[in-house]
Amino acid sequence: MRLTFHAWNRTFTMKHTFPLVFLLLVTACSEPTNSISQTPPSNAITTDSLSLVEKHYLELSSDSTESVSKGTVSNGSLEHGQLFPFFGTNYHYFDTNSYLANRCFVHSLVKSSVLDAYGKLEKTAPDRLFGIMECSNKHGGKISPHRTHQNGLSIDFMTPLLKNGKPYTDLDFAGAQHYLMNFDANGRYEEDPTVSIDFELMAQHLLTLIESAKTNGLTIEKVIWKMELRDELFATTSGKKLQQTGIYITTNLTPLINSLHDDHYHVDFKVK
């Protein structure tokens, strides 16, 4: 799946089946408490969106200095943050406006780790598409409505899906409202129970990410994931291996934070 910006533009147009509306995004990645009241960028895709994104990336991706994360994910900042690419061979960022609002910056080692993992997944999970959701601001700091994501070490990863057991990506192009999707305690999409979470691929992604983080000087400190879906994740072939790594997947979330982490899983990295 080699895609150019032109091809992506076409894919975006074809697959974007949701109305383009401003939504009150009620999401945050923190535990155990959180206050949420902000409106995030919407996904107002225009015909010029991708060329804007391309220019944006070219303008802001020249800093190759290694990043410095200061403070913590919930009270920190980022120096020499690096902009994650809007898309690559097997991944894409979820929302044009969020991207143009500079909410896709990460620590340079996080960028290397995540890209390295996607490179490996091209071989181990060919023809699958992965999604990245919000990261950090260019200089870190508060990024409403998230309470964390403050020092370039947090990323929200889009949960991979199946429809009738087959890979399904139409919902990956919902933009900001992706955060509002709900899944039941078995991982079925509440609006369409033929759509379900691909727990095996999610576990594969996390296993690969652990490996790539390690070779890039990082560890995964925490994964925030809906508690009711933890068993389903660990029940898969790769999930069993994932559980054996001892990865910390949250077990004590408030009802609100718990309910929000099904369409995506939040990962906090740590510099070794």
Ligand SMILES: [Zn+2]
């Ligand atoms: Zn998050």
